[in-house]
Amino acid sequence: MTNASTTLDLGSCDREPIRTPGSIQPHGFLLALDAGGTVVQASENVESYLGKPPEAVLGCTLADAVGADAAVQLLPELGRGQVRERPGFVATIRLATGGTGGFDVLAHYYDELTMLEFEAVTRSGAADFRHVFPLVGDFLQQLDDNDTVEDMSRTAAREIRAVTGFGRVLVYKFDNDDHGHVLAESNDGSLPSYLGQRFPATDIPKQARELYASNRIRLISDANYRPARLVPADNPVTNAPNDLSFAALRSVSPVHLQYMRNMGTLASMSVSLMVKGRLWGLISCHNAAPCHVPFDKRTACEQLGQILALRITSREDADELQFRLEVRRTMVSVLAGLTQGADFVENMGSVFPQLLHFARAGGAAVVVDDRVVTFGDTPDEPQIRALIGWLDQHTHGDLYHTDRLAEQFPAARAFQDRASGLLAMPISRIHKHYLLWFRAEFVHTVDWAGNPHDKETVPGAPQQLSPRTSFASWRETIHGRSAPWHPGEIEMALEFRTALLGIALERAEQMAELAEELGRANKELEAFSYSVSHDLRAPLRHIVGFSDLLLEAAGSDTPEKRGRFLKNIKESARLAGKLVDDLLSFSQMGRASLRPVRVNMNDLVRSCVDKLMLDTQGRNVQWHVGSLPEIVADPTFIQLALYNLLSNAVKFTGQKDPAIIRVDGRTSAAETVFEISDNGVGFNMDYVHKLFGVFQRLHRMEDFQGTGIGLANVRRIVERHGGRVEAQSGPRGGATFTFTIPNTLPSV
Amino acid sequence: MLKPILLVEDNPHDLELTLIALEKSQLANEVIVVRDGAEALDYLYARGDYAARQRGNPAVVLLDLKLPKVDGLEVLREIRTTPDLRAMPVVMLTSSREEQDLIRSYELNVNAYVVKPVDFKEFVRAISDLGIFWAVLNEPPPGSHRYVRPQN
Numbered sequence: 001m002t003n004a005s006t007t008l009d010l011g012s013c014d015r016e017p018i019r020t021p022g023s024i025q026p027h028g029f030l031l032a033l034d035a036g037g038t039v040v041q042a043s044e045n046v047e048s049y050l051g052k053p054p055e056a057v058l059g060c061t062l063a064d065a066v067g068a069d070a071a072v073q074l075l076p077e078l079g080r081g082q083v084r085e086r087p088g089f090v091a092t093i094r095l096a097t098g099g100t101g102g103f104d105v106l107a108h109y110y111d112e113l114t115m116l117e118f119e120a121v122t123r124s125g126a127a128d129f130r131h132v133f134p135l136v137g138d139f140l141q142q143l144d145d146n147d148t149v150e151d152m153s154r155t156a157a158r159e160i161r162a163v164t165g166f167g168r169v170l171v172y173k174f175d176n177d178d179h180g181h182v183l184a185e186s187n188d189g190s191l192p193s194y195l196g197q198r199f200p201a202t203d204i205p206k207q208a209r210e211l212y213a214s215n216r217i218r219l220i221s222d223a224n225y226r227p228a229r230l231v232p233a234d235n236p237v238t239n240a241p242n243d244l245s246f247a248a249l250r251s252v253s254p255v256h257l258q259y260m261r262n263m264g265t266l267a268s269m270s271v272s273l274m275v276k277g278r279l280w281g282l283i284s285c286h287n288a289a290p291c292h293v294p295f296d297k298r299t300a301c302e303q304l305g306q307i308l309a310l311r312i313t314s315r316e317d318a319d320e321l322q323f324r325l326e327v328r329r330t331m332v333s334v335l336a337g338l339t340q341g342a343d344f345v346e347n348m349g350s351v352f353p354q355l356l357h358f359a360r361a362g363g364a365a366v367v368v369d370d371r372v373v374t375f376g377d378t379p380d381e382p383q384i385r386a387l388i389g390w391l392d393q394h395t396h397g398d399l400y401h402t403d404r405l406a407e408q409f410p411a412a413r414a415f416q417d418r419a420s421g422l423l424a425m426p427i428s429r430i431h432k433h434y435l436l437w438f439r440a441e442f443v444h445t446v447d448w449a450g451n452p453h454d455k456e457t458v459p460g461a462p463q464q465l466s467p468r469t470s471f472a473s474w475r476e477t478i479h480g481r482s483a484p485w486h487p488g489e490i491e492m493a494l495e496f497r498t499a500l501l502g503i504a505l506e507r508a509e510q511m512a513e514l515a516e517e518l519g520r521a522n523k524e525l526e527a528f529s530y531s532v533s534h535d536l537r538a539p540l541r542h543i544v545g546f547s548d549l550l551l552e553a554a555g556s557d558t559p560e561k562r563g564r565f566l567k568n569i570k571e572s573a574r575l576a577g578k579l580v581d582d583l584l585s586f587s588q589m590g591r592a593s594l595r596p597v598r599v600n601m602n603d604l605v606r607s608c609v610d611k612l613m614l615d616t617q618g619r620n621v622q623w624h625v626g627s628l629p630e631i632v633a634d635p636t637f638i639q640l641a642l643y644n645l646l647s648n649a650v651k652f653t654g655q656k657d658p659a660i661i662r663v664d665g666r667t668s669a670a671e672t673v674f675e676i677s678d679n680g681v682g683f684n685m686d687y688v689h690k691l692f693g694v695f696q697r698l699h700r701m702e703d704f705q706g707t708g709i710g711l712a713n714v715r716r717i718v719e720r721h722g723g724r725v726e727a728q729s730g731p732r733g734g735a736t737f738t739f740t741i742p743n744t745l746p747s748v
Numbered sequence: 749m750l751k752p753i754l755l756v757e758d759n760p761h762d763l764e765l766t767l768i769a770l771e772k773s774q775l776a777n778e779v780i781v782v783r784d785g786a787e788a789l790d791y792l793y794a795r796g797d798y799a800a801r802q803r804g805n806p807a808v809v810l811l812d813l814k815l816p817k818v819d820g821l822e823v824l825r826e827i828r829t830t831p832d833l834r835a836m837p838v839v840m841l842t843s844s845r846e847e848q849d850l851i852r853s854y855e856l857n858v859n860a861y862v863v864k865p866v867d868f869k870e871f872v873r874a875i876s877d878l879g880i881f882w883a884v885l886n887e888p889p890p891g892s893h894r895y896v897r898p899q900n
Contacts, residue, residue, distance in 0.1 A: 534814060534844040541843065541866045542761040548868035549768065568761050687817050 020241035023227035024249035028119035045228035054231035067096030092126040127296035153184035166285035173281035222290035223260040267291035271305035330358040361437035379415040421482025439482035539572035601628035628665040644710040652680030677736035682729035722746040751807035752778040773876030785818030808882035813842035
């Protein structure tokens, strides 16, 4: 069907030298001039136009060859730099040798020769390019922004048929496998319709496709022509066969001519449609009888082809953009849904409808930790497990996709109705966790122009190359295929995967944090129950013991002894009560949520000092409080922490006169550091690791009262703010407690 | 010569009650009181404040489990890993009924584990029983000073 297709057969088509046929079509003649303007090569048919054999023309000037009048018209246009690689129209001339018609003269420069092509035309006047612009203008006017590629192609076919007078004009597109698919047709009925049909990729050999890409228009006026050879056969400058890639008269392969005759088209013309530098498709014109299209009209068609290609480019770009926007919109909503709850698989389940929409799939499945959750049309669970096993073994990389799964994984034949297409996304680098999308089988029929599977059996003809003989429509039903995965979907899926792994990673971190938190809570709970059994039992035992002693002695004891026993009872009761209180506040500290605000630490310290001064009456305590920076924290908690640290300092400076307690603070980029130091007894650094533990004391009970929970509280408060606390004691006593509060609080 | 009892106790109330109980049991042994684990070890190694003490191990160590600085279990471990002290009877005297404390104490070869009773009469009896058993009835490991019953 294609006018330029050389043909099928045995792979030799790919090696046919179509750029250097050594001959031209005889509806014109060719003269090649060297740099000095001397004719160095001519087509053998010059005799029928110029009345002298090619040998007689060689060595002549142009004027000698075609006559002075014609040369006067041509020569000024052939100056240095004016002739390019692609043929340009020079003039329409008449020859001194007579004849009724004129010649459109085209010139191009290639392989160091100026190639002049003289195309015979029936009109006598000059080529008229005025109708190029109305054609392009009309075409543009007929296009609408909303037109599909098919609509635009149909309009282009109609316009081109009107300009050229060909009987049938097709617009067809190459698919991803290079098969041609006829999108639009304009037909006067003289030739069969090919609308909707497909032509196998092998109909057009590789080098023909390359030629289509470099030379955008090609005409064969009469498939029954006898080629006119070049004399001499080789380019005299390069001593190699002439590359006629850009010659309008270039001869085509005899195989192709046979192909045309087989198709019943004696004239053909093709216009290449280049989209983004790639041969997207062709406008292909055919006529049952020979038909010449002069250069001016060909130029108009070429222009129209370029306009169409541009429109297709922008249309496809817009469609692509629209498509990707849509996919991205869906992806964003899926991701938003995924972060809602705690359980990843359940979240996945809640966004299944969007997941399907996202990939235009019929079914989806999540496989995580041996859990298989499916939605829509999917293979059953054992089948999915088998598929995962296969994927794990046979696929690598971030994504696997196919639109013909059963060809890769034969077991998939069992469910190819539901899942011929598969997009599989591993969502863990370690585990067999996958997100799967399934596309149902897309049973469709393909109308081939001739059975593409038969072409290898055609040979037998005497020639090496044998053109296709049958163009009868052949219908094929395709099974086991799904709609193909769009590159935009693949890209978006990869992006989706990255986002997903991000979520998973964040989740893992959260889990680790939770586990850590849980571990801590567990330890605290243990300490809690331990202290209830141990620490609380002690004061109760003391109360009972001293009460018994009092009762037992009943008057026989000295008043001093009785007084001490009573004091012990009171102390023990107070301690028991305080223990319970402290335990409660400590457990609250772990549960209550933080309410961070801007906190003026100077105020906080002042209020703690005021409170402590009530207990230190009679003592000489010197407070040195620096100018403290503000922080963002929970003021109630921070005040408690400060109070614990300051009262600690007061407690352990009990024997000092004066007691000196300093409070300082400084802010760095990341955190604010506070320091509380005293000149008290300090502690043994060997036991510093115990200092912040629950119910740990480093001093004897009677030396320093306390339940041993204050510093545990401090640590808990500071750590909940994302900070840390440290303690330091010098060899000569004194203690320094440092705690930090990050300038940006953790989001817990 | 009666061998002393080493009482390791930080809580002043517990200390007072224990001393009263020992007094009530009418044991003649000297009771040496230390107030934390570190001090107990100083005594046992005869170092620091106790460098000049009379040689020989106590008849029994009554060891509180929960002590500031070095706790009872750590003291016990130290005793059991020191050849000269290893054979010495150690009684864990504690408020804790926690199974874990019990297990860890026995793992470290404690000789007895006594939970201080809440009822004072029982407490007195327990301390008295302990004192009589470990300081009087029990035959101490060879190499120790022989127990000599005091003349009344």
